[in-house]
Amino acid sequence: MAMQNNSFSVLFFIKKSKLLKNGEAPICMRITVNSKRAEVQIKRSVEPDKWNHLKGCAVGKDRKHQEINLYLETARNRVFQIHRQLEADGKPITAVTIKNIFYGGYDSPKMLIETFNEHNQEYRELMDKEYAKGTVLRYERTVRYLVEFMREQYNCADIPLKSINYEFITKFEHFIKTQKGCAQNATVKYQKNLKKITKTAILKKWISEDPFADIHFKQTKTNRDFLNESELRRIIAKDIDIDRLQTVRDIFIFCSFTGLAFTDVKHLKAEHIVQADDRRWWIRKAREKTDNMCDIPLLDIPRLILEKYKSRPGYSERGFLLPVPSNQRMNGYLKEIAAICHIKKKLSTHSRKHNAFAI
Template identity: 40%
Template sequence: MTQTFSLLFYIKGKCHNPFVPVPIYMRITVDGKRSEMSTARKIDPEKWDAKAGRMRGNTQEASELNHYLDMIRAKINKIHYQFIESEKPFTARQIKERYLQKDQRFKMLMEVFEEHNRQMKSLVGKEYALGTWKRYNTTFKHTREFLKTEYRRDDIPMMEVDLRFINRFDYFLKFTKECNHNSSLKYINNFKKIIRMGVANDWIQKDPFYNFKAKFKWVDREYLTREELERLINYEVTVPRMGIVKDMFVFCCFTGLAYIDVKKLTPNNIVKHIDGSLWIQSARQKTRSKLGIPLLPTALEIIEKYEDHPKVVNGDCVIPVLSNQRSNAYLKEIADICGITKHLTTHLARHTFATTVTLSNGVPIETVGKLLGHRNLRATQHYAKIVNKKVADDMAALKNVLNLRKPQKETPRPQNRFLSSGE
């Protein structure tokens, strides 16, 4: 069904004094029924062209007013086209309300963020890792604090988020929350997902992240050298709980598993390969990518060591592990005892596997990426850069040694002419 539509600008009210401005109104007509509203502009009646619905003349005042009216006309026409595309009957009042945005409630930023996190939490263990939800929850808290501190508000419409908002939030994270560059950017990327949801659902007209440019800074990832790893393996632990932490760390050094993946590992994940060797078959908790890891002798020894542990016997795990926080506390103590100055954490074992155990021993980078469960090679190349740096450092040290061994040229001693002449 075709509906008639027209738009008219006119001045409303007359004044006895021709120089007293009167308001300009807009009239929307659909199927002969009208709906009117003010344009929030006034004009001297003598300057108004009723037939054209515009201000007469080419002055700056006329250009600015006519441009403003053209913008209103364009918006009304766009709304009219939207109603036509919906193929549903509409009225002049509906067009007016859509223009005034009275027919829709603004989507509020923190409401959308909170709902997103609520849904994510319900999918922890199915589609998301617990750590992922925790990071988004922390981002939510930082955003809420930012709004209260900088805007003195509990929430804002999503459409008010612009590039200036993002830059201020980035500064807030770095200055007020004292986040380093990369940590700040991770929070910003979490926030970006919420904004992109708003763009996809037409709650935001323009993506405020379009002109936001930021890159992660290169950070050297610590790992244990071969000597440090051997020192830790040979350390005899007397405290049982500390021994469990040490064995878990070494196991990760020779499998590349993250802490959470070791914790979730069960005897069912240990399978016999076609060649008779034992492999770990599981999936990374972080990315859900499949893992297939051949068990090296050191890792096998640790598994066999805990075969009679009650938790292993019950099928709950392959090796018993403490909490991540407690493990890291014990690792700090172990590092001090072993004379390791690096900040020892459960995740440093994964870095050690990638560098010292595999890449430094000639394992191809593609294979290392597969063992680590990386979805693309870019993540693995980070470790390759570390190994290349180590090669450069080792070669520089070798050059120094070779220079020391190089025989020095003897400086010819000046002859005494008196002795040489026999005098």
């Protein structure tokens, strides 16, 4: 996929070798883009001796020839308008494309970013209903990365879906790793997001071949640190005066004792806390990621954490039980907590499920 040079011209000429029965010569329009031509029959004709081949127009001040020139100017403006629109939309510009649009019988190709944005809009409309916020944001981030990549690599903001090939995919992978600093597993997630769009394009017959046919995703195995019971107790017992760290400590402990994912705790509401017939309390909630229903016993420590934040102002307005910050802030504050608790292991929102097995 090469960069576009955008050389463009429009020329009118007559075909003297194909005179009509009335002796007039048909007028043609030649569109040239990057040295490649396409001819358009504009259904107008003129006497050969009434044509100025240097200016590409009819000569004479009578009504007939003035109307011919007015039509030629209208056609020229229409072609320039088509060219500007294709350029503004970041779509591929060829002489044949302009010719087909001029004739009115052309469907512009399905574009990658245009299609991706439509997909993301549907996901955003269903956010917190069918899709987690993190999933929606990751798809939107994929679009931003693709636009940056194409501007840098191909000097365009969008490409036809059928232009995506092995080279495009591997170069995008290299861009994510080198320009965005993503590790292998994160890179694979962005590639899979792109593959979802191309798979949809195949199903809707917008493209005929799978550009990912020879692409094999390779994820690296990660060994996350987990805390033992002694280390968890140390974090629980630590006297923390800073409110933001105290809140993050409580959220982390709650995740560790329940085994719930960060996003599940963030969306935890009163309706998810239920009491069984034996008067024991349980968390009954569908997982945000899988939508699988889970039943988790509400132990004393996480129950006390819920009680602690029950009367906090501002957090109950949307019905959420805990003031969970963003994932990025959580991980940043957990580093501080690990330091003040003299724990050398790396704490993150992902390590809570491993901690649950240590309790």
